Amino acid sequence: EVQLVESGGGLVQPGESLRLSCTASGFIFSKSFIHWVRQVPGKGLAWVSEINSDGTYKAYADSVRGRFSVSRDNAKNTVYLEMNSLRVDDTAMYFCARVNWSFSSIGVAETFDIWGQGALVTVSS
Amino acid sequence: QSVLTQPPSASAASGQKVTISCSGSSSNIGKNYVSWYQQVAGTAPKLLIYDNSERPSEIPDRFSGSKSGTSATLNIAGLQAGDEADYYCAAWDGSLSIVLFGGGTKVTVL
Numbered sequence: 001e002v003q004l005v006e007s008g009g010g011l012v013q014p015g016e017s018l019r020l021s022c023t024a025s026g027f028i029f030s031k032s033f034i035h036w037v038r039q040v041p042g043k044g045l046a047w048v049s050e051i052n053s054d055g056t057y058k059a060y061a062d063s064v065r066g067r068f069s070v071s072r073d074n075a076k077n078t079v080y081l082e083m084n085s086l087r088v089d090d091t092a093m094y095f096c097a098r099v100n101w102s103f104s105s106i107g108v109a110e111t112f113d114i115w116g117q118g119a120l121v122t123v124s125s
Numbered sequence: 126q127s128v129l130t131q132p133p134s135a136s137a138a139s140g141q142k143v144t145i146s147c148s149g150s151s152s153n154i155g156k157n158y159v160s161w162y163q164q165v166a167g168t169a170p171k172l173l174i175y176d177n178s179e180r181p182s183e184i185p186d187r188f189s190g191s192k193s194g195t196s197a198t199l200n201i202a203g204l205q206a207g208d209e210a211d212y213y214c215a216a217w218d219g220s221l222s223i224v225l226f227g228g229g230t231k232v233t234v235l
Contacts, residue, residue, distance in 0.1 A: 106216040107157035108217040110224045111175040
């Protein structure tokens with residue numbers, strides 16, 4: 001079965017750290033781009049971070065740059081999101097997703113075709 | 126505040142058609158492909174439409190997408206109770222070099 005499974009969510013205090021894992025199965029993980037998207041309860045989707053297939057390219061939203069770090073271990077079919085200096089406004093459900101990316105003369109296509117079930121991160125004192 | 130603008134809600138009677146708009150700019154929808162996602166309450170988003178109008182094989186043809194200029198549209202025909210969900214558009218933004226999501230539209234079946 002093609003799937004992504006997140007783990008590592010939980011309740012932490014402001015300023016603390018947490019590491020989320022996203023483990024894949026059912027597809028060739030080592031050729032896949034993986035993104036993180038978060039959703040504050042009751043709100044919309046917001047892109048957080050991405051990593052390319054071999055880990056040589058990483059990108060972050062302005063709101064998390066310098067605090068969050070994405071990495072991957074293709075031998076374990078797993079992507080990690082290391083979250084440091086967590087703030088109350090980082091409270092959200094965090095989804096990992098496989099993204100198909102293509103570029104042509106017509107434009108860029110970025111398609112989130114497989115999503116994990118999400119990991120809830122709560123930052124509260 | 127999302128750069129891609131969607132109406133917060135849309136509704137129609139069972140069996141009827143609902144249309145959801147997604148408005149952007151020349152740096153995102155105007156130059157790149159649009160995808161659409163369905164999120165039923167309490168679940169993860171699910172891909173509905175990619176490359177403006179293509180459907181994954183498991184998505185029924187009641188769902189269709191289109192794009193014109195800097196706007197995109199999702200149509201849901203033959204509305205069913207199971208279609209009640211939040212719907213999000215998304216597109217790459219060349220100026221920001223990130224993917225943008227719309228604010229989401231909650232569809233209610235009357």
